[in-house]
Amino acid sequence: MTITRRTVVKLLGSSAFAGAISSTLASRAFSAASELVIAQSGGQAGEALEKAYAAPFTAKTGIPVRFVGLESALGELKAMLQSGTIDRHVWDVELADVLSQPDLFEDLDWDAIAPDPIFPEAKQPKAIGRHYYSYVMSWNGKAKPISTWKDFFDTENFPGRRAMMSYDAYAQLEVALLADGVPADKLYPLDVDRAFAFLEANKDKVQVWWDSGSQAAELVTSGEVDYALIYSGRVAYSKDVGMTYNQGISVLNYLAVTKGIDADSKAAAMKFFHEMTVAENELKAVETIAYSGPSEGLDALLTDDQRKVLPSSVQNRAVQVPINSQWWTENRAAIDKRWTEFRANL
Numbered sequence: 001m002t003i004t005r006r007t008v009v010k011l012l013g014s015s016a017f018a019g020a021i022s023s024t025l026a027s028r029a030f031s032a033a034s035e036l037v038i039a040q041s042g043g044q045a046g047e048a049l050e051k052a053y054a055a056p057f058t059a060k061t062g063i064p065v066r067f068v069g070l071e072s073a074l075g076e077l078k079a080m081l082q083s084g085t086i087d088r089h090v091w092d093v094e095l096a097d098v099l100s101q102p103d104l105f106e107d108l109d110w111d112a113i114a115p116d117p118i119f120p121e122a123k124q125p126k127a128i129g130r131h132y133y134s135y136v137m138s139w140n141g142k143a144k145p146i147s148t149w150k151d152f153f154d155t156e157n158f159p160g161r162r163a164m165m166s167y168d169a170y171a172q173l174e175v176a177l178l179a180d181g182v183p184a185d186k187l188y189p190l191d192v193d194r195a196f197a198f199l200e201a202n203k204d205k206v207q208v209w210w211d212s213g214s215q216a217a218e219l220v221t222s223g224e225v226d227y228a229l230i231y232s233g234r235v236a237y238s239k240d241v242g243m244t245y246n247q248g249i250s251v252l253n254y255l256a257v258t259k260g261i262d263a264d265s266k267a268a269a270m271k272f273f274h275e276m277t278v279a280e281n282e283l284k285a286v287e288t289i290a291y292s293g294p295s296e297g298l299d300a301l302l303t304d305d306q307r308k309v310l311p312s313s314v315q316n317r318a319v320q321v322p323i324n325s326q327w328w329t330e331n332r333a334a335i336d337k338r339w340t341e342f343r344a345n346l
Contacts, residue, residue: 039070040092044289052285053275095325098127106257112270115277122294127254129294132312134232134248135171143226149179160226166209169339171249188324236290236309245316
């Protein structure tokens with residue numbers, strides 16, 4: 001993700017807001033855009049998006065792409081639609097964002113996208129897969145390597161300081177259950193009570209609860225902690241940090257289109273999305289950051305060293321657990337409340 005996961009927005013009921021959107025769209029005409037504006041989380045992932053996909057898109061269409069910062073897709077998109085001024089066309093989102101608030105997003109025209117072969121989960125009615133990232137276990141180069149989440153919490157056999165994510169239970173409930181012995185193929189629906197009980201019993205083994213992916217990388221790289229749950233892309237290319245994709249929690253990030261944009265802007269977005277399915281373009285992206293795109297053809301273009309560090313390579317997909325976005329969509333609000341209570345007692 002990493003990328004740092006965006007601020008969690010409390011999901012609001014969609015029916016009243018959908019009515020407001022419909023009213024706004026009915027009363028305003030949207031003019032064609034002279035550029036494609038993409039709201040995304042920035043950093044190296046943003047650089048990869050620009051180099052690998054925006055450049056060939058602009059070369060083919062003549063349409064410039066402008067990137068703007070993003071903190072909260074749902075919150076910012078709702079505010080924009082309520083204002084009636086559409087100034088961002090494409091959004092960097094989690095699939096749960098789209099599933100929870102579908103009225104905020106346009107249906108994609110997959111015939112117009114005409115994708116090269118991509119993984120099935122990347123092709124959604126209202127979103128296209130952007131890149132994969134994973135929550136993985138990592139260790140400082142001087143620490144004893146680990147291979148399971150059970151090892152991560154085993155301070156007797158693997159002594160040292162630990163770090164986990166402070167601001168979200170996302171993926172960490174899965175980690176807790178795997179560490180507590182739940183088989184990967186039996187994770188969902190998550191046993192929330194068991195996961196929180198495990199975290200409560202083991203929280204004293206975690207010395208630092210990090211607030212950003214960059215902080216997590218600095219903690220484990222500097223040796224301030226020996227082991228860390230971390231975004232894979234933060235350390236995949238590091239020579240000072242070990243990591244494994246075994247029992248990693250794999251997430252596919254997405255792009256989606258603003259509800260109600262004009263036909264020309266939507267058509268431009270579909271052409272841009274095509275570029276994201278081209279394996280040769282994705283190969284350029286992974287040169288910037290170790291987050292691989294949805295192309296089924298990318299693996300054949302990779303070196304053996306790249307296959308070892310990229311989350312969607314065949315060998316790494318085989319040992320990970322894909323996040324269940326539908327489950328998180330249905331349970332996010334309740335989990336957020338419990339996580340806030342858990343954090344208050346850290």
